[in-house]
Amino acid sequence: xxxxxxxxxxxxxxxxxxxxxxxxxxxxxxxxxxxxxxxxxxxxxxxxxxxxxxxxxxxxxxxxxxxxxxxxxxxxxxxxxxxxxxxxxxxxxxxxxxxxxxxxxxxxxxxxxxxxxxxxxxxxxxxxxxxxxxxxxxxxxxxxxxxxxxxxxxxxxxxxxxxxxxxxxxxxxxxxxxxxxxxxxxxxxxxxxxxxxxxxx
Amino acid sequence: xxxxxxxxxxxxxxxxxxxxxxxxxxxxxxxxxxxxxxxxxxxxxxxxxxxxxxxxxxxxxxxxxxxxxxxxxxxxxxxxxxxxxxxxxxxxxxxxxxxxxxxxxxxxxxxxxxxxxxxxxxxxxxxxxxxxxxxxxxxxxxxxxxxxxxxxxxxxxxxxxxxxxxxxxxxxxxxxxxxxxxxxxxxxxxxxxxxxxxxxxxxxxxxxxxxxxxxxxxxxxxxxxxxxxxxxxxxxxxxxxxxxxxxxxxxxxxxxxxxxxxxxxxxxxxxxxxxxxxxxxxxxxxxxxxxxxxxxxxxxxxxxxxxxxxxxxxxxxxxxxxxxxxxxxxxxxxxxxxxxxxxxxxxxxxxxxxxxxxxxxxxxxxxxxxxxxxxxxxxxxxxxxxxxxxxxxxxxxxxxxxxxxxxxxxxxxxxxxxxxxxxxxxxxxxxxxxxxxxxxxxxxxxxxxxxxxxxxxxxxxxxxxxxxxxxx
Numbered sequence: 001x002x003x004x005x006x007x008x009x010x011x012x013x014x015x016x017x018x019x020x021x022x023x024x025x026x027x028x029x030x031x032x033x034x035x036x037x038x039x040x041x042x043x044x045x046x047x048x049x050x051x052x053x054x055x056x057x058x059x060x061x062x063x064x065x066x067x068x069x070x071x072x073x074x075x076x077x078x079x080x081x082x083x084x085x086x087x088x089x090x091x092x093x094x095x096x097x098x099x100x101x102x103x104x105x106x107x108x109x110x111x112x113x114x115x116x117x118x119x120x121x122x123x124x125x126x127x128x129x130x131x132x133x134x135x136x137x138x139x140x141x142x143x144x145x146x147x148x149x150x151x152x153x154x155x156x157x158x159x160x161x162x163x164x165x166x167x168x169x170x171x172x173x174x175x176x177x178x179x180x181x182x183x184x185x186x187x188x189x190x191x192x193x194x195x196x197x198x199x200x201x
Numbered sequence: 202x203x204x205x206x207x208x209x210x211x212x213x214x215x216x217x218x219x220x221x222x223x224x225x226x227x228x229x230x231x232x233x234x235x236x237x238x239x240x241x242x243x244x245x246x247x248x249x250x251x252x253x254x255x256x257x258x259x260x261x262x263x264x265x266x267x268x269x270x271x272x273x274x275x276x277x278x279x280x281x282x283x284x285x286x287x288x289x290x291x292x293x294x295x296x297x298x299x300x301x302x303x304x305x306x307x308x309x310x311x312x313x314x315x316x317x318x319x320x321x322x323x324x325x326x327x328x329x330x331x332x333x334x335x336x337x338x339x340x341x342x343x344x345x346x347x348x349x350x351x352x353x354x355x356x357x358x359x360x361x362x363x364x365x366x367x368x369x370x371x372x373x374x375x376x377x378x379x380x381x382x383x384x385x386x387x388x389x390x391x392x393x394x395x396x397x398x399x400x401x402x403x404x405x406x407x408x409x410x411x412x413x414x415x416x417x418x419x420x421x422x423x424x425x426x427x428x429x430x431x432x433x434x435x436x437x438x439x440x441x442x443x444x445x446x447x448x449x450x451x452x453x454x455x456x457x458x459x460x461x462x463x464x465x466x467x468x469x470x471x472x473x474x475x476x477x478x479x480x481x482x483x484x485x486x487x488x489x490x491x492x493x494x495x496x497x498x499x500x501x502x503x504x505x506x507x508x509x510x511x512x513x514x515x516x517x518x519x520x521x522x523x524x525x526x527x528x529x530x531x532x533x534x535x536x537x538x539x540x541x542x543x544x545x546x547x548x549x550x551x552x553x554x555x556x557x558x559x560x561x562x563x564x565x566x567x568x569x570x571x572x573x574x575x576x577x578x579x580x581x582x583x584x585x586x587x588x589x590x591x592x593x594x595x596x597x598x599x600x601x602x603x604x605x606x607x608x609x610x611x612x613x614x615x616x617x618x619x620x621x622x623x624x625x626x627x628x629x630x631x632x633x634x635x636x637x638x639x640x641x642x643x644x645x646x647x648x649x650x651x652x653x654x655x656x657x658x659x660x661x662x663x664x665x666x667x668x669x670x671x672x673x
Contacts, residue, residue, distance in 0.1 A: 016524070017517035018397055018497050022635040027616045031266060031282035033240035033289050035350075045637045050623075074517045076398040079431065080635060081614075082333040083238065084349035102398055105433050106333060106347055113351035123516075163365070165224045176351070177251070180226060180359045183218050187361055190217035190228050198214075200454030200462040201230050201258075201326065 002115035003173035007097055007143045009069030012059045013133035019073055020080035021107060025089040038085055039092030060093070064136035070143070072126065072133045073100045077118075078107025087114045097143055099150070101126050112166045113176065117145060119160045128156060145171055204472035206369045207438050208404045211344040211469070215327050217361055226361040230326040230343075231258055233312045234299065234353065236290040237265040237616070238331030242354035243293040253297040254360040260321055261294040262302040263287045264311045266616040269579050269606035273304065283617065297357075310582025310608035313337040313550040317421065318582055320450025324439035324466040329356055334550045334632065335434075336427040340420035341447070342439035342469050344404070347428060367433045368478035370403040371471075374411035376485040381666035383560065384419030385552060385630070385649035387411065387483075388426040389491040393501030395481065400432030403479065406471060407437050411485035417446040418556035425551045426632050429498040438470040490665055492537055493634045493647040495525030500634070504652070504664045508535050528636055529644050530624070537662050540646065544627040545576040545657040546639070547650050548606075549613035552630035553581025555588050557650040562594040564654035564668060570602040571660035577604040577619070579611040603657070615639045628656035 029041045047058050054061045060068065071090070077100040078086060087110045090098070097117045111118045121129070132139045132152045139153035145167060150158045169176065180187075194201070205213070218226040232255070239261075246252060253259060266286060268278040276284060287304070294301035300321075302309045308319065313334055316322045322338045328345040329335060331353040338345035348362065356362055372391055392399075405427050412423065420437045427435025444463060447453045454462045489503035500522075502509070510533040511523035526533060531540065547553075547561050558580065570576050578598050580586040586608055589595050595605050612619040613631035621627055621643025630653050634645040646662060655663040 015517070015520075017521050018499075020497075020633075020635045022633070022638050026637055026641070027614050030237050030616060031280070031286055033244070033286060035241050045641055050641075074521075076401070076431070079397050080333065080633060082331060082347040082349055084241075084331075084351060087349075102401060104398070104431060105401060106349060110349035110351065113349065163224075164222050165220065165363075176363060177249070177355050177358050180355065180361060180363065183226060186218040187226065187228070187359060191360075194214075194228065198325075198462070198465065200323075200458040 001113070001173045001175065004096060004115055004117050004145055004170045006145065007069060008140050010065060010067060010137050011070035011072050011099070011129065011133035011139070011141045012065040012068035013130050014059055014071060014073045015130055017074035018076045018079055021078055021083050021086040022080055024078070024086040025083065030083060030085050035088050036092060038089035039094065042089040042093045067094065069095055070097045070099065070141055071095050072130050073098065075101045077103050079104040082106045084110045084114070087111050087116050091116055099126060099129055112170055115170065115173070117143065117170060119150065121158055121160055125158045128152060204475040206471040206475045206477070207342060207406055207436055207469055208344065208369055209475070211325055211327065212366060214325065223365055225364055225366070227327060227364045229329050229356050229360055229362055231260065231316070231321050231328045232356050233316055233328065233330035233335070234259060234261040235265055235312050235330070235332065236263040236286045238350050239293065239353055240286060240289045241350050242357055243297070245354040246357060251358045253299070253357045256298040258360070259357065260300045260316065261290055262309055262312050262315050263290050263304055265610045265614065267304055267609045268617050269609045269611045269619060271607060273607060307583040307587065310585065311550045311553060311610055313425070314553060314581035314585065317341065318450070318584055320447060320453035323447055323453060323462070324443055325469050329362060333428045334425050336432070337421050337425040337550055339424035339427065339435040340417060340437050341443055342436060342466070344436065345434055367404045368402055369476065370400065370405045370432070370479040370481070371477045372405050372407050373409040373480070373482045374407065374485050375409045375482060376411060377414065378411050378485045378488065381490055381651065381669055382488050383649045383651065384415050384422040386488050386491045388423045389493070389501045389647065390483065390488045391481070392426060392430045392498050393491070394483065395430050397429060397497055397499045398431045400427065400430035403432050404434045404436060405430070405432045407435060412437060413440065416556055417442055418554040421554065422551055426498070429632055439466050490649065490652050492652065492662055494529065494531065494537060495522065496528055496634055496636045497521070497525070498633060498647065500525060502537060504537055504662060506537055508533055508537065510534065538664060540662045541660055542626045542628045542646065542656055542662065543574065544621060544625050545570070545574060545653050546579070546612040546627055546629040546631065547577070547653050548579030548581065548611055549631035550581065550610070551632045552650050553579060553585065555585050557630065558585065558589045558594050561650040561654040562597045564651050564665060565601040565658070566597050568601055568658050570657040574602070574657055574660060576602060576657045577606055577612070579606040580608050582608045612639055628653045628662065
C-alpha cells in the first residue's frame, strides 16, 4: 500500500450530502476482477452524458480540477454499499485525501486500506475549506498526517483526529494482514478455547 | 459482573487479541463470499502465497450479477465480464475448498438468504460478508458486519477482523403494529427518524413488543436495513422463534451439541440495566405503510403524505431534496398516491423470503396487474422459489401478470440484465433508492411487498390498507 505522510494539492469541491458509493462508482464497473483502472469511471453518471461525452459543469471535468488530489464534500460521504471499488476509483483518479463532516463506517475503513486519508472536520471548518477549494488551482491545501493538521491556502490551520493504529499503518504503508499474522499465536489460542466453549460452531 | 448489552456479550466472546489502544482482532465464525467483492481478495492471497485459514467456515454463492431468467443456464444470457466474475468464484471456491452453492444448485440464492436457510447463521456468532446488507443476519442475535474487499482478504487469511468496539443504540418499537403495516415499514420508519447517518458508529439492537411479534423473516427485513441508517450492525435478541427457525437446518448443531448451544443462546440478551449510548422509542401504532419519495433511504413518508418542499428541510438537505425531487420527476406538494409507476420489483435480501411472497400473493390473488406494467418477482433463493411453487403462490403471481424468476439480487442493484431504463419508475421492495441504483436515470420508490403488489394492480403508489378486507 502507498504511504501517506504529507500532501499539498488542489482540492475539488463537491458540496453534496449523502454522496453514496453508487454515485462514486456505479454498479456496471463492479464487474472487474482487478483493483486498478477505475479512475476513469469515478462519479461516472455525474461526469459523462449518455453518449459518454464529459459533462463540462461537473467539477472533475473542469480544467482547474483535473489534477485534484483532495476532495471536499458534504456530510455522510461514502454511504451505501460496501464496495471497495469506491476508494479504488478515488485513488486511481489520483485523489488521496477526502475532507467531509462525516463518513459512512465501511467506506471510512476501506479508505485506510488503500492509501487514502479520510478527514472528518466540523461543518464550519469544512465550509472554510469548501470555499478555498472553489478558488481552483490557485488554492493548494496542505495536509500533514504526522502533525494531524490541514492548512488552507489562506493559512488557516485546522487539526483533525485519526485513530492511532490507522495512522501508523497509513504513514508506513503497512499491510494489515502481515501485522495480524504476527499475532498468530493469539488467534491459535482463541480458536482452541472457542472450540471447547462453543463446539457447535 | 457489570451489566452488558447483547452486543457487549457477543463482542466479548470473540475478542482474540486486544491492543493497548483498544484495537481488537475479532474472531469471525462465518464468512460469506459472493462473486463481486471477492476476486481481488483471492488474487491477493495468491500473490502473497497465503491461504484460507478456515475454508470450513467460508461459504461462497454467486448472486449479484447472475441472470434470473429461466434460460440462465445458457451462458449467452450473461455478459463476458459477468461470466468471468462468476467463473472466478467457481475456481476460487474449488481451489480453496470452500462450501459452495453454484447457480446450478437449488440452494443457490442471495447470500443473506442462503446463510440463514442453510443454518450457517446461528445466534451469538460473528458473521461477515463483503456486502453491506450482512446486517440481515443480526436477526438471529449474531453480530454481522459488511466489510470491504481488503477486509475479505484479511478474514480469509486470518479468520479475524481488525475492529474497535462500536457504541450501543437501542431502538424500541412498543405495542402492536396496525393492520397492513409490516417489518419493512418499521425499518423504513426508523431510518426516516434517524437519517442515513444516525446510526454511524453504533450497533443497533431492535427490541420491544412489535419486534418480538415479528417472524424471523420479518426480523431479517428489519436488521437488513440497519446499514441504511448508517449502523455497523443491527441485532435482535434470539428467542423461541429463533431457536425454532434454526432447529433442523443442515448446518445447525444436533443432539447434545444443540442442547449445549441452546443453553448459551438463552443467555444472549441485554441485561436490564445495561448502558445504552442512544435510545430511540417509536410506538408501533404510529407507523403507517411507508414509501420513499427521494433518492436517499431517509426520504421516508407514510403513504398518506405529500411530496415535501425542499424548503421544508435544513442545511445541506435543502439542496439534496431539491436535487432528489428533480431527479425523481416529482412536484412539491403532490400526493404520494398520485405517483404513477411502470415497473414493480419484488425481491432482494430485504424482501425476497417466503413470508414476503405470501404477503404479495395475498394482495395479488385473483387480480391482474395494470396494462403495460412490467412486474417481476425474484425469489431470494432456489428453495424459496420451490416453496412458493408448492404453496401455489407462483401461480397467483403468473396469473396476475408477474414474471416469475430464478433467485438472485436482480434489480435491487441492477448488475445483471434486470434494470430500469432512464425515466422508468419502479415500486421496489429492495433497500436503496439512490440515483441510478436500478439503472441510469431510473427512479425507485421503496416499500413493502404488499405495497408493491398493490401498486402493480393500480399503476400508482397505493395505500395497501384500502385493498385489504376487514378482519373476519
